[in-house]
Amino acid sequence: MHLYGTQTINSKGHLEIGGTDTVRLADEHGTPLIVYDTGLIRSRARAFKKAFSDEGVPAQVAYASKAFSCLAIYRLAEEEGLALDVVSGGELFTAIRAGFPAERIHFHGNNKSREELRMAFEQGVGCIVADNFMEIGMIGELSKETGRGMDVLIRVTPGIEAHTHDYITTGQEDSKFGFDLNNGQADEALRILSETPGMHVLGLHCHIGSQIFDTEAFGLAARSLIGKMDAWRREKGFVCPVLNLGGGFGIRYTEDDHPLEPDEYVRSMILTVKAAAAETGYPLPEIWIEPGRSLVGDAGTTLYTAGSMKTVPGIRTYLAVDGGMSDNIRPALYGAEYTAALANRMKLPHDTRYTIAGKCCESGDKLIENARLPETSEGDLVAVFCTGAYGYAMASNYNRLPRPAVVFAENGEHRLAIRRETYEDLIRLDAEPAAVGKEGMR
Incomplete structure (x- = not known):
């Protein structure tokens, strides 16, 4: 036991x-x-943050609150200095009611409604993770209507299939989430956002799945995204200040599960991103991650x-x-x-x-x-x-x-x-x- x-x-x-x-x-x-x-939640949050600070790498650790959301857990996340990942108007509403700083909230979701996006603008969230072309159009319209700019991450599917259940695999090409990294969709998303007044593209985001017990898939995803970011620098003169590698870190449900410690996942990510950036001379981006299950x-x-x-x-x-x-x-x-x-x-x-x-x-x-x-x-x-x-x-x-x-x-x-x-x-x-x-x- x-x-x-x-x-x-x-x-x-x-x-x-x-x-x-x-x-x-x-x-x-x-x-x-x-x-x-809650002592375990706090220790996990601190372990993720410490792994980045020990390596001297600028980072942001966001709690992926779809795993469990309520006023109390949002307050705990704020106490621990985490950012917050929300995926609906309801989660955003709860976070704001909890007093969570809006500037540390990332708004995700593959089918955000106009009303939800308007709420994000009105509350002043830190960034919106753009998931499709229709959404990009709505973000641009709402920016004009509200007179407010918005930081945006472009969610992409890098074609990486993590070893997990089909229902919780999200990074492969055939996914309802994000822009395909390899067929020109991501390039078109960057073009539209760059030409839309008030939009500030932070960089790329991916999430390759859940219950992942090794670091190989994260490494492949990081290299794939750094490769696209370097292509944009060479072809368009655009440098992404942020690379968000999502979450999906596994936990032990049974004795057959053998997850890594938070610092092991993070250090492997850092090594891969540093190596990939060094190979191309790309400026090291700020690394964002989104642990949810692995925190709670x-x-x-x-x-x-x-x-x-x-x-x-x-x-x-x-x-x-x-x-x-x-x-x-x-x-x-x-x-x-x-x-x-x-x-x-x-x-x-x-x-x-x-x-x-x-x-x-x-x-x-x-x-x-x-x-x-x-x-x-x-x-x-x-x-x-x-x-x-x-x-x-x-x-x-x-x-x-x-x-x-x-x-x-x-x-x-x-x-x-x-x-x-x-x-x-x-x-x-x-x-x-x-x-x-x-x-x-x-």
Whole structure:
């Protein structure tokens, strides 16, 4: 069993996170409950930043907040001096409400609406990552309408396919994101932006995928982008001050995952960018990265209460919990794997196999196949590790299940970050049903 960050086992045999007993947290806040080890998030953020500063390389580390967004996590990111990557008007609105400095916000997304882009101009975001030609046209129009300029990064697909699941691979040529680097689209994007008043092109951006465990793909992407930037310098006299290599750094979901430490990813990037720039005499650009999952993923643990069990003789025993695909759709969506433990009986041998199933009315609502736990009874507290990224962010009210509460734990204290939804919350947006007379609804 692998423990993460500040996780420990106390004298009662209970799992502790951030110095707080998870059994007490579940008693106080109910389950399902997502507990974030904010000390681990802070240490990861500082490790990414320190890796750049140790090498004396100008950089910007932006939290890719699609992994998990709320007021509290944006405030934590601001406290740690991070920039912020948002991908929708809703994320931008939340960040501004959290008091996050707009000038440190990068606005991403492959289908930004005119209203979302207008919000970005009105709030004065630090840059927009341009994803397609229609968007470039809207940015230019809004710049003219608002009388405000805008820094822009051009997102490109460098043709690099990272070794990851098809659904989370984004850097290959056949992608819904960005301009193709090799067929002239990126060159045309630069031309249009350069001729549009108020636009200031910072450089190139790419994101090649997620859950990447080596540095080879990042190196190939960096060399590809530096090559294009050098061509623009030679052919157009334009030098890009920024190179954004995105995120996608892997984390350990199971014992089969072997991620690198943050400084290993960063140092490899720096070495590659320096080498590629030196080979062509290109001025070293400022390097931007966008860790999301690698900041919050293994900092999150979901606590569930064990419920019913069903044994299929000779096949498996199902252990149902009081959540499931409504708060973690990743296993059903693309076969994501997790590990679990009994948070209230951590010291017992975890040698009984269960298939941990959710309570949604779907046969595919299974969180973990062949989870190893002690012999489990109704009411036990099941902890599923590494749920901090794309768990709550992708949660739904399927089957009208309320979304769970979220707490932040650190240094023996905890605070509520997101309250649990109530049944009243579930119907809050419903229109009142119209009265139906004898003749039926008209």
